[in-house]
Amino acid sequence: MRGMTADLFDGLDDVGPAREPLGPGAMLLRGFARPHETELIAAIEAIITQAPFRQMVTPGGHQMSVAMTNCGSFGWVTDRSGYRYDPVDPESGKPWPAMPPLFRKLAEQAAREAGFPGFAPDACLINRYEPGAKMSLHQDRDERDIGAPIVSVSLGLPATFLFGGLKRTDKAQRYRLLHGDVVVWGGPARLAFHGVAPLADGEHGLLGRRRINLTFRRAR
Template identity: 55%
Template structure:
């Protein structure tokens, strides 16, 4: 299993992470240029920002969103909102390119007809991290999560359904896609502190796109 997690299969076959979860190595690589252009367009309309936890602590990542719903955090809690609190405008439209990528990735793990209505974009710079958490803010847990990694490599923390279960560490590379749903939908996950480095296209950063179905 350890060998498989660090092998490269070009996204042809999922590497199993659980009963209904898997890693697609290099799955997004054929679309990398279009994805980077789309991210730039999204950030022009809804600029990157640093959010705060309900407890008032600044998050180490910068975020933005696209789609019908955008994930937001402040003193009022974690939630999805239909308008960008910074601009008062609806979030940028979810690009069809991203929708199709997420749909194809989900189908590789047996989740047919996945329709994302929210995409959270997180920008990590060296030293940024994401603590272990569950994605529980969606109205339903029936749809899977599709996570796309671009830029610097990261150590993905893949835990169990209980916070105290020790997570596995899985290296995610530029173009990798992780999908989890069904019995694995509420597994704890996170990202270890990002190591310093420089990616040929993104420089000293990693961008993660997490596509979800957040509404009814």
């Protein structure tokens, strides 16, 4: 039986994104997620009713400016004891909300479009940026298998994405990410340093003074 979910999946198959290479193993897919903005935002709102956004604390005791939550089999968390993936939300003591099928399909399709077929994410970090929030340059290396790519979806206010090399000292290039853009990196770029410059103030028609970022990973 074909219902709404199947129809959404068909729509993803029809998307023909503008591909913008960022380097070997890294690709920016302009507007890839935009056809399903309404469904994605509704799914995010449902998730945060179960697992609200929170500003986590790093092992060094710094409170992050970005608010976070998760969905999927595992959630990324940080506190004074370290960075890790956990199947349980430490605030509620319950499993993280299930990853919506549309999220999974979007991540799989974006990874395939960027040259990484067979991606099966089991974790989705949901980050909320408000004006002034930022993400310092870092590597995603808490995953057990770094053979899988990272898929990052931008919604809401524009952001300046910083994408560097395999060393923190490598110069990071700056890319303006708009609502619906998706960045995928893996292979030789999998451990590239990346971050987000402080978010400029503004007003987005669907998300107001916010940027929401979905980051899909294979944690286990």
